[in-house]
Each structure stands twice: as structure tokens, then as C-alpha cells.
Amino acid sequence: MTGSTGTTATRPAAPPKQAAPRLRTPRRPYSPSRPRRSVLLTVLTAVVLVYSLLPLLWLVLSATKSQEGLSRSFGLWFDRDIDLWHNITETFTYQDGVFLRWLLNTLMYVVVGAGGATLLAVLGGYALAKFDFPGKRAVFAVVIGAVAVPTTALAVPTFLMFSKIGLTDTPWAVIIPSLISPFGLYLMWVFATEAIPTELMEAARIDGASELRTFFQVALPLLAPGTVTVLLFTTVATWNNYFLPLIMLKDPDWYPLTLGLDAWNKQAQTAGGEAVFNLVVTGSLLTIVPLVAAFLSLQKYWQSGLSAGSVKE
Amino acid sequence: MTTLQPTAAAGPRPAGPPTRRARRSWTGWGFIGPFVLVFALVFLAPLAYSVYLSLFRTQLIGGTRFVGLENYQQALQDGQFWDGVLRVGLFLLVQVPIMLGIALLVALAIDSGRLYGKDFFRISVFLPYAVPAVVATLMWGFMYGPRFGLVGDINDAFGVTLPDPLSSGLILASIGNIVTWEFVGYNMLIFYAALRVIPQSLYEAAEIDGAGQWRVIASIKLPAIRGALVIATIFSVIGSFQLFNEPAILQKLAPNAITTDYTPNYYTYSLSFSGQQHNYSATVAIVMGVITMVVAYVVQLRGMRKGA
Numbered sequence: 001m002t003g004s005t006g007t008t009a010t011r012p013a014a015p016p017k018q019a020a021p022r023l024r025t026p027r028r029p030y031s032p033s034r035p036r037r038s039v040l041l042t043v044l045t046a047v048v049l050v051y052s053l054l055p056l057l058w059l060v061l062s063a064t065k066s067q068e069g070l071s072r073s074f075g076l077w078f079d080r081d082i083d084l085w086h087n088i089t090e091t092f093t094y095q096d097g098v099f100l101r102w103l104l105n106t107l108m109y110v111v112v113g114a115g116g117a118t119l120l121a122v123l124g125g126y127a128l129a130k131f132d133f134p135g136k137r138a139v140f141a142v143v144i145g146a147v148a149v150p151t152t153a154l155a156v157p158t159f160l161m162f163s164k165i166g167l168t169d170t171p172w173a174v175i176i177p178s179l180i181s182p183f184g185l186y187l188m189w190v191f192a193t194e195a196i197p198t199e200l201m202e203a204a205r206i207d208g209a210s211e212l213r214t215f216f217q218v219a220l221p222l223l224a225p226g227t228v229t230v231l232l233f234t235t236v237a238t239w240n241n242y243f244l245p246l247i248m249l250k251d252p253d254w255y256p257l258t259l260g261l262d263a264w265n266k267q268a269q270t271a272g273g274e275a276v277f278n279l280v281v282t283g284s285l286l287t288i289v290p291l292v293a294a295f296l297s298l299q300k301y302w303q304s305g306l307s308a309g310s311v312k313e
Numbered sequence: 314m315t316t317l318q319p320t321a322a323a324g325p326r327p328a329g330p331p332t333r334r335a336r337r338s339w340t341g342w343g344f345i346g347p348f349v350l351v352f353a354l355v356f357l358a359p360l361a362y363s364v365y366l367s368l369f370r371t372q373l374i375g376g377t378r379f380v381g382l383e384n385y386q387q388a389l390q391d392g393q394f395w396d397g398v399l400r401v402g403l404f405l406l407v408q409v410p411i412m413l414g415i416a417l418l419v420a421l422a423i424d425s426g427r428l429y430g431k432d433f434f435r436i437s438v439f440l441p442y443a444v445p446a447v448v449a450t451l452m453w454g455f456m457y458g459p460r461f462g463l464v465g466d467i468n469d470a471f472g473v474t475l476p477d478p479l480s481s482g483l484i485l486a487s488i489g490n491i492v493t494w495e496f497v498g499y500n501m502l503i504f505y506a507a508l509r510v511i512p513q514s515l516y517e518a519a520e521i522d523g524a525g526q527w528r529v530i531a532s533i534k535l536p537a538i539r540g541a542l543v544i545a546t547i548f549s550v551i552g553s554f555q556l557f558n559e560p561a562i563l564q565k566l567a568p569n570a571i572t573t574d575y576t577p578n579y580y581t582y583s584l585s586f587s588g589q590q591h592n593y594s595a596t597v598a599i600v601m602g603v604i605t606m607v608v609a610y611v612v613q614l615r616g617m618r619k620g621a
Contacts, residue, residue, distance in 0.1 A: 039429070044422075046434075052440060053437055055441075055449075062455075074470070076463070124344065124349075127341040127342070130341075139349060145606060146356045146360070149356075149598075153595065153601070177355045179351050180348070180356065186544070215344070236442065240445035240447075243558060247582075247586065259447075262447050265562075265565065266565055281455070291443040294443075299436055
């Protein structure tokens with residue numbers, strides 16, 4: 001309710017350990033605010049952890065194997081030959097280095113598509129959280145309702161519309177639909193409601209700041225952790241997008257990584273096609289690495305944002 | 314009139330309340346306008362076009378002509394379509410509760426502060442979400458498969474014959490496993506984020522009242538994140554009804570178990586891009602959209618009523 005300064009004033013700052021027993025009854029077995037660690041709970045939760053990580057371990061191990069190594073070795077251990085480096089260079093050089101082209105395409109789709117989607121979501125979420133405008137409920141209802149529409153209900157007419165104006169088989173066919181993230185809008189709405197005190201906006205307005213200035217100088221810094229989160233989610237959505245490019249793109253030169261990998265996998269099934277499972281596996285690993293790196297490196301920022309949000313109460 | 318809000322006594326400015334209200338009512342559009350504009354372009358326009366398409370039919374002889382609701386009539390009697398609907402319905406009833414249940418348990422476990430290494434848990438369980446559906450499906454598809462899969466390895470190593478995950482009897486469960494793997498961490502994070510914003514003062518109050526951890530979960534945590542639970546359920550329902558990526562990619566590895574009308578979404582895709590039946594495809598997609606919205610709406614109504 002009040003700022004953190006208010007709370008610290010009424011209570012000893014950073015309550016030291018020895019002070020706690022006097023303030024609280026010491027014999028209480030469970031304390032929600034200061035729980036004890038549990039080995040049993042950790043082990044039980046670790047089951048889900050293993051489930052989550054085992055396939056990734058399989059992928060990493062498989063990327064070190066040659067095509068023959070994949071079939072002759074046990075899935076969760078190394079083959080006798082380690083071919084990781086050879087696999088990586090072959091992935092990047094196979095078919096005149098088309099994999100690198102796909103990687104650059106994906107990066108472009110992410111920068112323009114996910115960046116734009118985040119911008120629109122931040123602006124829209126801020127509006128939904130902090131303004132009362134005519135049609136606000138209608139906007140939200142329509143956006144949420146439209147999420148339920150199957151992607152194909154939109155994909156077919158979007159494809160036909162785009163082909164009429166000559167946008168299919170161009171990057172725009174992938175980028176423009178990526179600009180809308182209803183979930184990003186929802187997330188920003190919730191976040192902005194919590195993170196921006198209306199009094200602060202009032203204060204800025206009384207000081208004569210314009211709405212734009214209030215947004216950029218007061219709201220945006222407070223929205224930073226939410227923005228990073230939305231950016232992360234839209235990045236994942238764009239990076240991992242498969243259906244949209246599948247419909248819109250014919251020219252492999254515009255493929256994102258997902259479509260390219262799918263093409264390599266299908267190649268083995270077509271008559272006369274060369275099976276390149278080792279490249280599919282290694283390419284898959286290379287596709288995941290940038291996103292995992294982004295998550296791990298942004299983790300701290302986003303974690304501090306989350307905890308900062310909850311400490312405020 | 315002037316004493317409507319006693320708290321709004323910031324009345325040194327005489328014209329304060331009216332101007333502020335006026336400014337509030339329209340400036341919001343300045344911020345949401347860009348979103349709404351692009352939204353109209355990539356959601357509403359195609360949707361309207363879709364409805365338009367569904368009213369026509371292209372014939373080999375005679376070209377495209379207006380047929381009214383004939384396409385809808387056809388869709389309602391289309392066995393291929395309804396088989397797909399039943400399939401995703403079954404998928405939804407089994408997969409979504411399992412996935413959301415696991416996600417909720419993990420979120421509560423991490424939030425309880427009783428885990429060793431909770432940050433490691435959080436990021437690791439979330440990681441599969443970063444894996445594209447294409448890669449996840451290829452990965453699990455290879456692992457399922459007899460060629461260099463784990464199932465084949467285990468069969469060889471232990472001299473057993475495990476049931477084939479790519480057989481037509483098990484393929485739906487196998488797809489469910491892939492989807493669960495992909496989205497447990499995502500939903501866990503949604504729940505966890507909702508748990509984090511519960512005011513600490515509530516826990517302190519519970520502690521003073523002598524509430525145990527189960528009581529805290531039942532009386533504070535679950536009610537507080539009900540909104541997140543409902544939203545996650547709705548998104549999962551929608552996701553199930555739109556199932557496409559996993560069956561479409563797995564289809565190459567299990568051509569006999571997965572047909573091109575396996576899910577309604579796959580069916581509309583096949584109709585449109587292999588069969589060139591754009592009009593009928595749009596119709597099927599619309600019918601499916603209506604079903605999805607009805608189910609999502611029911612979920613929302615029930616979810617909101619529960620604790621109210």
C-alpha cells in the first residue's frame with residue numbers, strides 16, 4: 001500500500017535473527033514468511049526437473065554424433081566418436097550455407113516483429129491499466145475473443161489478402177502478423193496496473209508534464225521489468241513461429257530456422273532425398289542456444305524486476 | 314454533485330475534476346490506437362474476409378458463386394471434421410488438467426521457499442518453452458522412434474518390447490506428452506508470477522492467526538491466483554483446439570497414425586493448401602472458432618463464479 005520507506009519506519013529495519021523470536025512466537029512449526037527447506041519437496045519437484053531437462057540432454061548428446069553414431073549408440077550417452085565440431089561446420093556449410101541465411105532471417109523477424117509487438121503491447125497495456133476511455137471494455141473483449149479464433153481461420157484469408165497485394169513470399173508476410181501479441185497486451189495491462197502508482201502520474205500532470213512525457217519519463221522506467229518479460233515472450237513466439245511462415249513463404253531464402261529444419265527433416269522422407277539427421281539434430285541445438293542464452297542472461301534483470309514488484313507491497 | 318468523491322478533495326483547481334475526466338477519456342486511445350490499428354489489419358479484416366469467403370463456393374464449372382450457408386451445412390455434417398473435434402476434445406480433457414496441475418504444483422513448490430536451489434528449478438522447468446515446437450517435436454519424435462530413439466534403445470538394452478509411441482493407438486498420448494513438455498514451464502511461470510505479487514502482509518497475518526502451509530495455500534494463494542488459473546486454462550483450451558504444429562511435423566515420422574485431417578486445424582490447412590478449397594476451409598475454421606469461443610467463455614464463467 002505505502003512505499004517501502006513507510007514499512008521500514010514502523011518496523012526495525014532488516015529484522016535481525018535474534019529479534020525475531022521476541023516479535024513472533026518461537027514454537028510455531030511453520031512460517032510462511034520464513035519457511036524451512038525441505039529435502040522431500042526438493043526431490044519430488046526434481047522429477048519435473050528431470051522430465052524438463054532430459055530431452056535437452058538427449059539433444060546435446062545427439063549433436064555430438066555422426067549419422068551412423070546416432071543409430072549405433074545409446075541415446076543418453078556419447079558415441080565413441082565425438083563429431084560435434086564437424087556437425088556444426090557441416091550445418092553451416094551444407095547447401096551453400098543456407099542455415100546461416102535462415103539464422104539471419106530469424107534474427108530479422110525477431111528484431112522487427114517481436115520489437116514492434118512489444119512496443120504496441122506496452123503502449124496498449126499502459127492505456128488499459130491507467131486510462132478510462134470510451135470503448136475500453138469493448139477493446140479488451142474483442143482482443144481476448146479474437147485469440148480464440150483458430151490460426152487457420154485467419155491464416156487462409158490473411159494469405160489470400162496478402163497474395164492480392166503481393167506480400168506473400170516476402171518478409172512482411174511474416175512480420176506484420178507478428179506485431180500483435182494479445183498475451184503481451186494482457187501481461188502489460190496487469191503489470192502496469194501494479195507498477196505505476198496513479199498518484200505519480202497525477203503529480204507529473206500537475207507539474208505540467210504532457211501525456212507523452214509522463215509516459216516516457218514516469219511510466220516507462222517503471223514498466224521496464226514488464227517490458228523485458230513481454231519482449232522475451234514475443235521473441236520466443238517469433239523465433240519459434242512455424243505455421244505462419246509455412247503458409248506465407250515458398251522461397252527457402254526467406255525461411256526462418258524452424259521452417260528450414262523442417263525442410264531438412266522432410267528431405268529424408270522424399271524419394272532420392274539425402275537423409276541428414278545429424279544436421280537436423282545439430283541445427284536444432286543451434287536454434288535453441290540463442291534463446292536459452294537470452295533467458296539466462298536476462299534472468300537476473302527480470303528476476304529482480306519480479307521481486308522488486310512484490311517487495312513493494 | 315461536487316461531493317461525489319470526498320477523497321478527490323484535491324480541489325484547489327476549480328475546474329479540476331471535469332478536465333481530468335475529459336483528458337482521461339480520450340488520451341487512452343492515443344496509446345492503444347496503434348495496437349488497435351494493427352489488430353484490425355491482421356485480425357479483424359481477415360476475420361471479416363473469412364466470413365465472406367465462407368458464403369461462396371468455387372466449382373469446376375461455373376466459377377465462384379454465392380451459396381449462402383451451404384458450406385456451413387456441409388461442415389456440420391462432415392464426419393472428418395467432427396472426428397477431429399472429438400480428438401482435440403479428448404486431448405483437451407486429459408492433457409490440459411495434467412499440464413496445469415503439474416505447473417501449479419511446481420509453482421507452489423518454488424514459491425513456498427522450501428526448495429533447495431529454487432532459481433535453478435524455475436529456469437530449468439521453464440527452459441522447454443524456449444524450444445520451438447518444430448525442434449521439440451523432432452526431438453521427441455526421434456526419441457519415440459525405433460531408428461535411433463530411446464524407445465528402441467531401451468527395447469534393445471532390456472530385451473523388452475515397449476509399446477510404440479508412434480502407433481495409432483498411442484500417438485495422441487505422445488503428442489500430449491510433447492505439448493505438456495513444452496508448456497508446463499510456461500504455465501508454471503504464469504502461476505509463479507501471480508503468486509509473487511501476493512502482499513507479504515497477508516502471510517504475516519496468516520502466521521499470527523496460526524495458519525499452516527496447507528491453509529495458506531487453500532485460503533490465500535489459490536484464491537489470489539484464480540485469475541491466472543482461469544487465463545491459463547482459457548489459453549490452454551484455445552491451444553488444444555488449435556493443435557497443428559506437433560501433429561503436422563510428427564506426420565512425417567508416423568504417416569500411418571496421423572492423417573491430414575487429424576485435428577480441425579490440420580484439416581483446414583489441408584483443405585486450403587493441398588485441396589485448394591479455400592471457401593470450405595474458411596467455413597470449417599469459423600465453425601471451429603465458434604466452438605472454441607463457446608468453450609473458452611464457459612471456462613471463464615465457471616472460473617470466475619467459483620470463488621465469488
